[in-house]
Amino acid sequence: MTTEAGAEAGRDADALALVAPGADHTDAEAALLDAGWTRCGAGDWAIALRSPDGRVAARISPFDPVGAYNVALYREAAGTGQVPALFGHRRLAGGGDLQVMELLASVPEPEAVAFTQTVQSSGGELLEVAHRLHDRLSRELPWPGPLDFNPTNVMRRADGRLVMMDLFALDGLSLYQTAETDPDLFVVRFPEHERRFMADIPIATTGGRQEEQMAAIRSAVTAADARRLAQQP
Incomplete structure (x- = not known):
């Protein structure tokens, strides 16, 4: 791990440490806001907060049964460079979910569509991991949804590379x-x-x-x- 990556991971471990054991989604948001984080968006079933230095994001959902599956995707497919860098994860009381990851930027739709098509047609590692985890999700959770290759799930890293996130969802x-x-x-x-x-x-x-x-x-x-x-x- 580089010095920069180690410092970043340390900051994000501190972010999780701000959230008390047994916290729910409102507690998690309040703890991060009190520490200087700011709201930066709301998406599918979740809100996003930006760290004080503007480099890290916290995704907080009140109800996210598939959160652990998306986290598994980010960890198991990290070597592809096609998923976000995940720094921490916590299940929250009452079924919520907290993910701490690199801050990402939105992508124009044509570019996002092209990326999703590339991922789906490539037959590469990301697709293999996604199908394996989706098979497990479909066995373990009620009302499973299909793999979600929606272009809105394509985001851009600080270095310009594109990544897929939130591939798993319920119906x-x-x-x-x-x-x-x-x-x-x-x-x-x-x-x-x-x-x-x-x-x-x-x-x-x-x-x-x-x-x-x-x-x-x-x-x-x-x-x-x-x-x-x-x-x-």
């Missing part, structure tokens, strides 16, 4: 529809401690639902949890 439309229309089935398939804050993800990524609908989903799932608990010996 959010089916997941939230089930929670809304059949909450008793939903609570059986998804443990409460892994989706406590499912109604708190950014509204723009929930299939067009509004805050009132998310509040109704929260109430329906809470009631289903209570019914299930009452039925237990």
